[in-house]
Amino acid sequence: MLLVVDKQITQRHISRDNFIFAAKGLAAGKKSNLTTTHRTASAELTGLCIALHTLAQKYVPNTPQSFSDFDALLQVTHALRQLGLTPDIAPKIKAAAVSTDNAAVLSSQDYRNLRNKAIAALATIADFTGKNTPPGNVDYQNGVREGYRRASDVAILFLEDIQNGVL
Structure with missing residues (x-):
């Protein structure tokens, strides 16, 4: 059981790192002299990221059973905002997504x-x-x-x- 959990955590970190790497590439693509084809692909990927983020907000509940999923959603929201993207943030997660530090939790x-x-x-x-x-x-x-x-x-x-x- 512990091995499965460790494997899931490792896969989640790898997926997160890959996502951040790809997203940083998109942000860098905005600043560099990319060809029109690459800019179109970059814009398409940006749109896909925003659409997937919107779907995740809709279907990931903020419950104790799905805490890790909701936390991953908050981390993705923070990463998108760090990259300069402006995803629409649902009111139910806005405060948690804007303040991703743990001060609110530690003072509760x-x-x-x-x-x-x-x-x-x-x-x-x-x-x-x-x-x-x-x-x-x-x-x-x-x-x-x-x-x-x-x-x-x-x-x-x-x-x-x-x-x-x-x-």
């Missing part, structure tokens, strides 16, 4: 609650080394202690990342 109450819960959970796991081991033979208790220690080490690493702003 939901994010802060989720972040605090994650910190509390990781802090609990980090304190496992002080927890008593369940009854059993010596090898079992040593294994449980080792598991507690490893879980604690991983939780501490995540807590440090959160504190440093990486996560």
